[in-house]
Amino acid sequence: MTRATTDSEDPAARVQRPPAELRWADELERLRTGDENPRPPGWQLSVTAARRFIIGDRKLGVTRKFVGDPSLIDRALITLATTRGLLLVGDPGTAKSLLSELLAAAVSGDSTLTIQGGAATTEDQIRYGWNYALLVAEGPSTRSLVPAPILRGMSRGSVVRFEEITRCPLEVQDSILSVLSDRVMAIPELAGPEGTAFAREGFNVIATANTRDRGVNEMSAALKRRFNFETVFPIPDFDTELELVESEAATLLARSGVQAAPRRDVLEVLVTTFRELRSGTTDHGDALDRMSSVMSTAEAVAVAHAVGLRGWFLRGEPGDESDIVACLGGTAAKDDADDLARLRRYLEQQVPRKKGRHWKRLHEARHGLPG
Known part of the structure; x- marks a missing residue:
């Protein structure tokens, strides 16, 4: 111990x-x-x-x-x-x-x-720069060099x-x-072996x-x-991605002072939504209008973290399906304004076809989508 x-x-x-x-x-x-x-x-x-x-x-x-x-x-x-x-x-x-x-x-x-x-990265930030006060006072030297x-x-x-x-x-x-x-x-500014x-x-x-x-x-x-x-490459397996999102979100939530672990059923809905919008295909084989925004595993972790924070600090409980909808808007509207419309169509047309009370709750919360 x-x-x-x-x-x-x-x-x-x-x-x-x-x-x-x-x-x-x-x-x-x-x-x-x-x-x-x-x-x-x-x-x-x-x-x-x-x-x-x-x-x-x-x-x-x-x-x-x-x-x-x-x-x-x-x-x-x-x-x-x-x-x-x-x-x-x-x-x-x-x-x-x-x-x-x-x-x-x-x-x-x-x-x-x-x-x-x-775009703003310079060669000085990669190789070396100078302490200009020392450079003016002493000239080029190892003391004025900033690696x-x-x-x-x-x-x-x-x-x-x-x-x-x-x-x-x-x-x-x-x-x-x-x-x-x-x-x-x-x-070249330094002479001898130091150069x-x-x-x-x-x-x-x-x-x-x-x-x-x-x-x-x-x-x-x-x-x-x-x-x-x-x-x-992206994670191909659903269970592996779900496990990763759950573990990473739990770690982030704990470090953020949240005492409630993320709900696995809510995370299953979240990860499924991300995978379908990322691939442009539902688990039923229906084609979707693919999102241009990044719907990556890292983004799923970020949304899961936000869902947990929202649920805990606003209501004192783990996040739920309504929090997913509220947090998805910030992910969907980054690169293309049309992505928000694509997400709304997904919530209105595809989610009702899925079985389970969690999907029903996600569909009921669709009006909470920002914009």
Whole structure:
């Protein structure tokens, strides 16, 4: 039996979303302690132990953290042991970011060396910048140099995460070409040996790219050659997706101060609704007008969390079908105004054809849809 820790003792206790290495610190330590398999240079765990950390091991008390093809994890880990970067591509909400975080935590024990790609991302935020007060006072020096995630990862021998790389301008993306190919970074402002940074063992880059953003800033052929591409697919199985949504929603609700667990019957309705609107087909085989908004598992978790919060803080009970309708509007109206009409047609035309009192309650609550 372990002693209960206070908020001051547990660094993750008051953090909204602790990184993987804090959230599962006990599991990582347990795996490190019992890990007798050979480790790639610079790694905190062997490939076998890192795999167990991600897909779980009941005998060791290690929870399953990623729902997907185990062979994907094998390929990703082997890629990180090579001198090629790993690029995770897939639809929004397929847990690409979570997988990159888990991989970084397993390999390096640190998942916080992260670059968030976007239109405003600059090369300074990727490679290095300067403390301009020191730069003016002393000139270029290691004291005035401010390392960004790539330089920090190279010096530590750690994995760096580059989220949504295709949202960055092309010239910003290509700033890591020499790093990925030669494992070296030139710092021309510094003279002598300090002007060249070499990557230590264990360094690599995990990037993610959203298939819906493909073409926004298409990667150059040179950069593509320096990555191994792995596609992360949506969860195909209903029971697996339901279990994931239930467990993740329960965790989020507990951290939000909600003392009531989410109702499984309500979650079954929610997950079914998401899967049908995502696929454009009902469980009866009827065709639907597919939503253009992202109806991913991650969005389902977010809605389940909102449903539980709404039910608990407004009425002191778990969320119900009326809360699903109230919370779905914010998901459906993000990308296309017509999606709200598609959702309304689904509630009015398809839901009444389903059996069960929960579907009847969902249909009765359809007038609560915003807009």
